[in-house]
Amino acid sequence: MVRLRRLAALLALLAWPAMAQDRKEVDLALALAIDISGSIDPDEARLQREGYVQAFRDPAVVRAILDGSYGRIAVAYFEWSDAWVQRLLVDWTLLDSEAAIIAFTERLSAAPVSISRRTSISGAIRFAIPLFGRNPYAPDRKVLDISGDGSNNDGGLVTDMRHEALKERIVINGLPIMNDRPNPFGFPSEEDLDKYYLHCVTGGPRSFVEVATGFDDFPRAIRKKLLQEVADLGPRPDVDTGGLGPLPDGTQLAQAARRPARGEDDYTRFVRPEYELGCDVGERRSREFWQRRFGVTPD
Template sequence: MNYRVVSAALLGMGMMMAPSVAQAQAAPTNVDIELALLIDVSGSVDTTEFNLQRQGYVNAFNDSAIQAVFASGKSAAITVVYWSGQAEQSQAVGWTLVNSAASASAFANLIAATSRPFSGSTAIGSAINYIAPKFFTNAFNGTRQVIDVSGDGATNEGADTLTARNAALALGVDQINGLPILGESGLLAFYQNNVQGGAGSFTQPAATFADFDAAIKAKIGRELVGGVPEPTTWAMMVMGFGAVGFSLRRRNKVAMRVRFA
């Protein structure tokens, strides 16, 4: 056997295969929305309140109205991030394709299986800085890229929230929405002025942790259908879903991913 010939042939095959592998790795899956759910686990959130938050997200993805949106053809890549202080962020559930009622239920189960990683200060700006680049290094290409922040307090540590919000929007994130759990004085205004940003963005407050379940269902529903005005009922939203118009645009995720490689 002429090993030099064999080696040359194998090398040539490798060179021919390399572009195909690179192209396969660089081709993201198209989805309607990339949605990052940023959940506050700072020290002001006690164990009962954390469990109410987590269960609220579980219930949202098990909700029949939200599942009907996915069943109608909506696709999403969704990740869950627990955050607290300046250097305390954890991607508890990685980017996951949700495009059916069954996959929504499966995603709910992934959230239910997570545990609390932190209990420190409140660094919303640092959490936004943490997640924003990850939109451009995942395996998905969303028509819209949305950050969803929930929490019960204003920033008291880490990166400036307004600066982080503006930087994320400048980077290419379309929308940052807030769900403040009220109680702290001025919290609603803080979220509206420092967290919320981007065309069509909104702040959906919850009066207490007990109200979080209903608030997060409404918030995720609005995000899935493009941030349209909140419907009176979930039934109305589902009935009108097919009539909602969208201005669709795809980013060149390959170029952006190179930037953050």
């Protein structure tokens, strides 16, 4: 039995180079990470989901996917809230035709909508790192696309997990949703969420933030961001908005980060200076709110 196990291990080791070479090359591996914390109600959660479905069905996005160097990308979609609450709705899926893109959106549209409690962007990033590690395709680029309406207030520090992702050459883009109402627990909205995402969440060469001015604005924002990510345009205020009219002021906070040089592996250098209020501002605000209102701090 021991000899058989050793033989099986040897055969797997010998087969590994061939298996690695058989991985289909794709222009982009894109992981979509969507906030379902308690500050988002079921109607808003459905608006987010429908925003992604509409965006992937948009003819301009379809063209961008199919007109790349390889004419295909790989996409995964998961929802997140608490530090250890992440739900993978659609595992890595190859989008290499209009039919494949439609099938992906149908799977996404049919998945149940759920809501949880806390906001752990760090937990979402931690979940995404091994998700990229087991991607069955060979991407030219790896992008984690995080959308949410609040700063990190659960789990580890977001900057620590961002650093771990950047070490794996995963670029992180952000889509903060400027939600102007308090959440069901009375926690106030965060007027500086766009700046928090820019300085504390996003990172990597040509990373950027695209701001949704509310949940009704989410479909426009995700369409624009997908176009930039798929086409590898980086931050571009002039991307076509599909007849939706001029973009609201502050819709995008862009950086002028350069492309990495060929073979450059150190993505950890592509971050902005730390936010002036500190990248632990979400944790501090959460503790202060619960202490002031209930005399306790959350677990």
